[in-house]
Amino acid sequence: MKKTAANTDTHPGKGRRNFLKTAWKFLGAVAVAEIFFFVISLLKPSREINQSKPGSTLRIIGNIEDFPPGSVTPDRINKVYIIREKEGGFLALSIVCPHLGCSVLWDETKQQFDCPCHSSAFDQHGIVLSSPAPRPLDYFPVIIEEGKVKLDLTRKTKRKKFEPGQMTYAV
Numbered sequence: 074m075k076k077t078a079a080n081t082d083t084h085p086g087k088g089r090r091n092f093l094k095t096a097w098k099f100l101g102a103v104a105v106a107e108i109f110f111f112v113i114s115l116l117k118p119s120r121e122i123n124q125s126k127p128g129s130t131l132r133i134i135g136n137i138e139d140f141p142p143g144s145v146t147p148d149r150i151n152k153v154y155i156i157r158e159k160e161g162g163f164l165a166l167s168i169v170c171p172h173l174g175c176s177v178l179w180d181e182t183k184q185q186f187d188c189p190c191h192s193s194a195f196d197q198h199g200i201v202l203s204s205p206a207p208r209p210l211d212y213f214p215v216i217i218e219e220g221k222v223k224l225d226l227t228r229k230t231k232r233k234k235f236e237p238g239q240m241t242y243a244v
């Protein structure tokens with residue numbers, strides 16, 4: 074049947090009803106999708122669980138021999154410095170200044186990290202030498218397995234001071 078202006082006039086609410094039906098269908102589909110993703114998120118393991126499983130969030134940074142004793146090596150991709158002490162211990166420090174988040178730079182001559190933004194300075198363990206930085210550089214646990222140096226980048230740790238337990242030694 075050919076649609077005419079007269080037919081439309083006889084059902085003035087039909088267009089609005091169709092629009093409302095479509096809108097309800099759309100909202101129903103959105104609600105179902107939200108419930109689906111909510112259930113999926115409940116079934117997925119949480120980040121905390123991932124952290125407790127050794128190896129699940131580790132990133133290989135390099136081989137042990139890539140970090141000679143007495144060196145400080147920047148890793149711009151992961152935003153860390155890998156410090157290898159003369160005695161062989163490893164320490165991974167965040168590149169991010171704890172004052173306002175600028176990237177600190179290693180000064181080989183002065184043997185310290187300098188922040189270019191407000192002149193904070195840190196020693197090679199990341200301890201504050203000059204403020205305004207409110208605390209040492211954060212560190213990441215280093216794991217050494219099968220000759221590889223690995224970091225758990227999900228475990229960035231704040232601290233008040235350097236402690237020998239923050240170092241990792243190859244066995």
Ligand code: FES
Pocket residue numbers: 170171172173174175188189190191192193204205206
């Ligand atoms: S951001 Fe480093 S001293 Fe301010």
